[in-house]
Amino acid sequence: MDDLRDKYIQAIADASDEDAIEALRVQAVGKKGEISLKMRELGKMTPEERQVVGPALNALKDEINSALAAKKVALADAALEERLRTEWLDVTLPGRSRREGSIHPVSQVWEECTAIFADMGFAVAEGPQVETDWYNFDALNIPGHHPARAEMDTFYMARAEGDNRPPHVLRTHTSPVQIRSMEMAGAPLRIICPGRVYRADYDQTHTPMFHQVEGLAIDKDISMANLKWVLEEFFSAYFGTEVKTRFRASHFPFTEPSAEVDIQCSFEGGTVKVGEGDDWLEVLGSGMVHPKVLAAGNIDPAAWQGFAFGMGIDRIAMLKYGIPDLRPFFDSDLRWLRHYGFASLDVPTIRGGLSR
Ligand code: PHE
Numbered sequence: 001m002d003d004l005r006d007k008y009i010q011a012i013a014d015a016s017d018e019d020a021i022e023a024l025r026v027q028a029v030g031k032k033g034e035i036s037l038k039m040r041e042l043g044k045m046t047p048e049e050r051q052v053v054g055p056a057l058n059a060l061k062d063e064i065n066s067a068l069a070a071k072k073v074a075l076a077d078a079a080l081e082e083r084l085r086t087e088w089l090d091v092t093l094p095g096r097s098r099r100e101g102s103i104h105p106v107s108q109v110w111e112e113c114t115a116i117f118a119d120m121g122f123a124v125a126e127g128p129q130v131e132t133d134w135y136n137f138d139a140l141n142i143p144g145h146h147p148a149r150a151e152m153d154t155f156y157m158a159r160a161e162g163d164n165r166p167p168h169v170l171r172t173h174t175s176p177v178q179i180r181s182m183e184m185a186g187a188p189l190r191i192i193c194p195g196r197v198y199r200a201d202y203d204q205t206h207t208p209m210f211h212q213v214e215g216l217a218i219d220k221d222i223s224m225a226n227l228k229w230v231l232e233e234f235f236s237a238y239f240g241t242e243v244k245t246r247f248r249a250s251h252f253p254f255t256e257p258s259a260e261v262d263i264q265c266s267f268e269g270g271t272v273k274v275g276e277g278d279d280w281l282e283v284l285g286s287g288m289v290h291p292k293v294l295a296a297g298n299i300d301p302a303a304w305q306g307f308a309f310g311m312g313i314d315r316i317a318m319l320k321y322g323i324p325d326l327r328p329f330f331d332s333d334l335r336w337l338r339h340y341g342f343a344s345l346d347v348p349t350i351r352g353g354l355s356r
Pocket of ligand 1: 252284309
């Protein structure tokens with residue numbers, strides 16, 4: 001019995017993890033363990049023998065059980081010690097700060113436009129950037145031979161060889177969304193469409209991709225007066241100050257009459273200030289929707305009429321936030337974005353409470 005005792009006490013002392021402890025428990029005091037088997041032999045002994053061996057075996061079993069339990073606790077303590085030693089953390093170290101991103105001026109102005117026109121009851125519509133030549137031109141009363149097609153410096157998509165259908169285009173303006181919206185929703189209608197447009201042009205104020213917001217209002221008795229009110233209301237809310245507008249007679253195939261709209265500004269000291277001075281800056285094209293355009297959108301021109309306008313988002317972003325050059329808008333230069341971008345939780349407000 002002393003041999004048994006020495007064997008297990010030593011093995012328990014040497015065990016290095018819980019699995020080993022469990023294996024020893026099974027081997028010694030489990031149902032078929034060495035000591036349990038010995039206990040079964042008690043039945044074959046004489047009462048005298050049993051009186052000596054029984055208590056001794058019981059004592060040995062108790063001793064081994066407590067050695068197992070003590071070793072288990074010791075192992076758990078050691079494991080915890082090891083974790084505390086390796087997983088320490090110096091909470092007094094200064095934090096590692098992360099640079100925040102910023103909202104691009106175009107996104108900012110896009111949101112501002114959406115908010116202001118929403119206040120006047122305009123919903124937001126969208127259309128594809130790769131457009132059919134019907135939506136971009138024909139439906140807008142720009143037939144195949146029309147000089148406006150050449151003037152727009154259109155990007156044409158490629159057709160497979162032998163496919164003679166007119167090529168798709170990168171939309172040159174957001175006006176095709178007028179047609180798509182008329183087809184989809186019918187009259188009456190009041191939408192704006194902010195989006196990307198494309199023209200092959202590149203200098204300080206032109207990039208091959210830029211942004212427009214289209215406006216369209218169709219009803220029984222819409223007039224140029226409504227157009228003027230909506231635009232002046234928009235500019236005053238957007239620039240946060242009363243802004244005079246100047247309507248110049250112009251020509252677009254899809255509006256009749258047509259007007260280009262300038263806003264009042266000053267150019268003193270090399271910076272543009274909107275809403276003061278006696279200079280003018282062109283910001284959009286507009287007019288009354290041409291009857292042929294209404295008809296192309298499945299709206300009866302004898303019953304309905306409306307106004308439309310198309311405004312440069314980048315242009316009015318440059319004006320409001322004093323950005324002199326358009327090209328860096330799309331360079332993804334982090335220094336520019338940090339300088340002109342907006343913090344996501346600290347955006348400038350538009351003038352609230354429209355004067356209606
Ligand atoms: N689509 C015109 C342009 O891109 C702008 C415009 C829109 C003019 C709607 C009149 C009416 O220049």
